[in-house]
Amino acid sequence: xxxxxxxxxxxxxxxxxxxxxxxxxxxxxxxxxxxxxxxxxxxxxxxxxxxxxxxxxxxxxxxxxxxxxxxxxxxxxxxxxxxxxxxxxxxxxxxxxxxxxxxxxxxxxxxxxxxxxxxxxxxxxxxxxxxxxxxxxxxxxxxxxxxxxxxxxxxxxxxxxxxxxxxxxxxxxxxxxxxxxxxxxxxxxxxxxxxxxxxxxxxxxxxxxxxxxxxxxxxxxxxxxxxxxxxxxxxxxxxxxxxxxxxxxxxxxxxxxxxxxxxxxxxxxxxxxxxxxxxxxxxxxxxxxxxxxxxxxxxxxxxxxxxxxxxxxxxxxxxxxxxxxxxxxxxxxxxxxxxxxxxxxxxxxxxxxxxxxxxxxxxxxxxxxxxxxxxxxxxxxxxxxxxxxxxxxxxxxxxxxxxxxxxxxxxxxxxxxxxxxxxxxxx
Amino acid sequence: xxxxxxxxxxxxxxxxxxxxxxxxxxxxxxxxxxxxxxxxxxxxxxxxxxxxxxxxxxxxxxxxxxxxxxxxxxxxxxxxxxx
Numbered sequence: 001x002x003x004x005x006x007x008x009x010x011x012x013x014x015x016x017x018x019x020x021x022x023x024x025x026x027x028x029x030x031x032x033x034x035x036x037x038x039x040x041x042x043x044x045x046x047x048x049x050x051x052x053x054x055x056x057x058x059x060x061x062x063x064x065x066x067x068x069x070x071x072x073x074x075x076x077x078x079x080x081x082x083x084x085x086x087x088x089x090x091x092x093x094x095x096x097x098x099x100x101x102x103x104x105x106x107x108x109x110x111x112x113x114x115x116x117x118x119x120x121x122x123x124x125x126x127x128x129x130x131x132x133x134x135x136x137x138x139x140x141x142x143x144x145x146x147x148x149x150x151x152x153x154x155x156x157x158x159x160x161x162x163x164x165x166x167x168x169x170x171x172x173x174x175x176x177x178x179x180x181x182x183x184x185x186x187x188x189x190x191x192x193x194x195x196x197x198x199x200x201x202x203x204x205x206x207x208x209x210x211x212x213x214x215x216x217x218x219x220x221x222x223x224x225x226x227x228x229x230x231x232x233x234x235x236x237x238x239x240x241x242x243x244x245x246x247x248x249x250x251x252x253x254x255x256x257x258x259x260x261x262x263x264x265x266x267x268x269x270x271x272x273x274x275x276x277x278x279x280x281x282x283x284x285x286x287x288x289x290x291x292x293x294x295x296x297x298x299x300x301x302x303x304x305x306x307x308x309x310x311x312x313x314x315x316x317x318x319x320x321x322x323x324x325x326x327x328x329x330x331x332x333x334x335x336x337x338x339x340x341x342x343x344x345x346x347x348x349x350x351x352x353x354x355x356x357x358x359x360x361x362x363x364x365x366x367x368x369x370x371x372x373x374x375x376x377x378x379x380x381x382x383x384x385x386x387x388x389x390x391x392x393x394x395x396x397x398x399x400x401x402x403x404x405x406x407x408x409x410x411x412x413x414x415x416x417x418x419x420x421x422x423x424x425x426x427x
Numbered sequence: 428x429x430x431x432x433x434x435x436x437x438x439x440x441x442x443x444x445x446x447x448x449x450x451x452x453x454x455x456x457x458x459x460x461x462x463x464x465x466x467x468x469x470x471x472x473x474x475x476x477x478x479x480x481x482x483x484x485x486x487x488x489x490x491x492x493x494x495x496x497x498x499x500x501x502x503x504x505x506x507x508x509x510x
Contacts, residue, residue: 068444072471099447140473 007186008425009263010255011092011248013084013197014362017053017241017349020061021087026366028348029374030397034225035349036239041204049216051224053241053350054202055080066158073141074154075121076201076242077114080355081151082158084244085112085195089159092248093260094193097160107192107254109163111182112152112199112246113174115354117167120203121145151199163191172314172412173271174198175245175357180269180420182249192254197358199244206353207240213283215318216240228351230315230344231325231386231393232379238316241350245358247365263369267405267421268300274415284320285411287327293417294331294409301421303405305332308340308421310373310394312364312408315344316351322385324411329389336388340407343394347377357410357418364406368424371401429509434483434502441478442498445471457499465498479505 012022017035019028027033035053042050058079062071065083074082089096097103126146129137144150149167156165164185170177175198182196200206210216217237220227228239255262272293274286298305311328315321329339345360352359367373375396382390409419429437439455445467446452452465461467467475476492479485479501485508495501 067447069447069468072444072474137477139477140470 004187005189006252007183007249007266008252008255009247009266009365010250010260011088011094012263012362012365013087013091013246014244014359015055015080015083016243016245016359017055020055022091022362022366025362026370029363029366030372032348032375032377032397034228034377035241036224036227038221038224045204047204047207047211048214048218049211049237049239050221051227051239052202052207053239053243053352055243070158073144075118075145076203077117077199078145078151078154080201080242080244081112081155081199084197084199084246085110085155086158088195088246088248092250093258096158104160104162105193106162108159108161108194109185109191110152110155110161110165110195111168111178112155112195112197113168113170113178113354114148114151114199115169115171115174116200116206117148118146118150119206120201123203123205155195159195161195169354170412170416171414172351172353172356173410173416173418174354174412175359176361176408176410176418176420177271178358179247179249179266179361180271180418183266183269183420186249186251192251194249195246196249197244197246197361198354198356199358200242200352200354202242210240217317226378228317228347229378230317230347230376231321231342231383232317233381233383235317235321235383238318238346239350241352241356243349243352243355243359245355245360245362247361262425264365264422265425267303267423268297269418269420270296270300271416271418272296273417276415280415282415283413284415285417286415287323289415290324290327290411290417291331293419294328294407297407297419297421298332303421305334306338308332308405308407309400309403310341310343310367310406312360312406313342313344314409314411316346322383325386325389336392339389339392341373341394342389342392343374343376345374347379361408361420364408364422368403368406368422371399371403373398373400373403431502431506434505435498437482438479438498438501438505441482442467442475445475455498457497457502459498460496461498462496483509485509
């Protein structure tokens with residue numbers, strides 16, 4: 001293909017702590033429904049933060065998607081990924097052909113990332129049995145569950161994908177990076193359809209490391225739905241989450257040829273790193289790197305900063321929130337009063353780690369298509385360093401039929417950044 | 428002591444989660460091939476053997492496991508192990 005393809009979003013799939021499926025997720029976002037709950041297991045094992053976000057009713061839901069034979073050898077990360085990917089595929093109007101059909105879609109692939117992966121399998125099965133000298137009791141499905149690429153590999157088989165299939169990993173930026181990588185692949189003509197997003201299982205073994213770093217909020221165990229407080233004065237760390245968010249990205253030609261419903265267009269994206277310098281570190285972003293990333297995405301998208309209607313931020317409820325907003329303001333060269341509206345989906349679902357960018361991109365695209373901006377919960381007490389931006393923070397959901405452009409970004413451990421620009425589709 | 432019929436029924440039952448097409452199980456006999464007729468994924472035979480070991484409380488040597496091709500082979504292996 002000589003010239004670059006335009007890339008559009010034709011399918012969405014989401015399994016979040018507060019909802020399953022786009023209809024339910026949209027309702028949850030509009031209502032400000034929180035998916036954060038208290039978990040006894042965390043109290044029993046002396047976690048400081050005893051609340052978190054885990055998708056509900058999955059044992060029932062999974063049986064609608066996966067046969068027993070398929071479920072065997074699938075852990076939480078893989079099951080979440082599969083449900084969201086199948087949803088996105090079918091939402092795009094694509095058929096899920098049975099394995100016997102021998103049909104491989106050579107033009108469809110997946111960039112489906114995860115931050116940690118098969119930790120539950122490793123911790124509860126692999127390590128104990130191996131250390132007990134019972135390797136022969138592990139069964140045949142260990143490798144596919146603990147390998148980092150387990151989620152994308154499993155989805156490939158469920159959907160008959162024949163293009164690139166990979167699991168990217170860039171911590172909190174995983175899902176957003178996946179969308180950008182898939183977008184670039186289609187744009188370049190190397191694929192026509194890509195499953196793009198991220199998944200993350202729930203496991204106290206994943207959450208333990210964050211609790212140990214004291215970056216989780218331990219002050220709201222009695223009040224789970226108010227525990228995730230991005231941009232608030234009482235923010236005291238993030239709340240761990242899990243689930244999966246998947247976009248079906250497609251070339252405009254492919255979408256038009258089959259008359260697909262188009263949610264939005266991906267105009268541009270940028271991924272970079274801050275090099276752990278100039279204020280950056282393994283766990284804190286280099287503001288210069290962040291601003292370069294935002295500017296890069298905006299430049300590629302060919303939009304003017306003033307045209308951006310909403311920022312769906314990384315905004316996790318750590319000390320980094322005010323610095324993030326300040327970086328947005330500098331990067332877009334917009335004073336507080338002219339900044340886009342600000343929201344954090346994490347206020348409702350927590351920080352879903354490898355799945356975060358995926359779920360939050362789904363939220364952003366839904367808002368564009370349905371013309372609303374969901375309230376960013378739990379920041380009635382706006383952080384003092386964000387006073388100038390207070391009027392831009394959306395506290396309760398507003399209808400906004402004229403919404404045109406959303407900027408979505410993630411800034412992850414490792415000082416890695418990703419920013420993608422979505423626009424309402426027009427021919 | 429279990430009869431061949433009882434062991435056969437239990438083996439068919441434990442094979443169920445590994446069988447891709449449920450119809451294949453409706454006509455199963457001692458001669459039914461686990462890989463060819465029931466289309467069990469060959470990678471999962473390891474797990475079938477583990478299930479047999481757990482269900483019947485026996486230990487199956489790797490060499491013996493390799494010789495199991497049909498449902499009947501599995502049944503006979505179990506009956507021999509249980510003496």
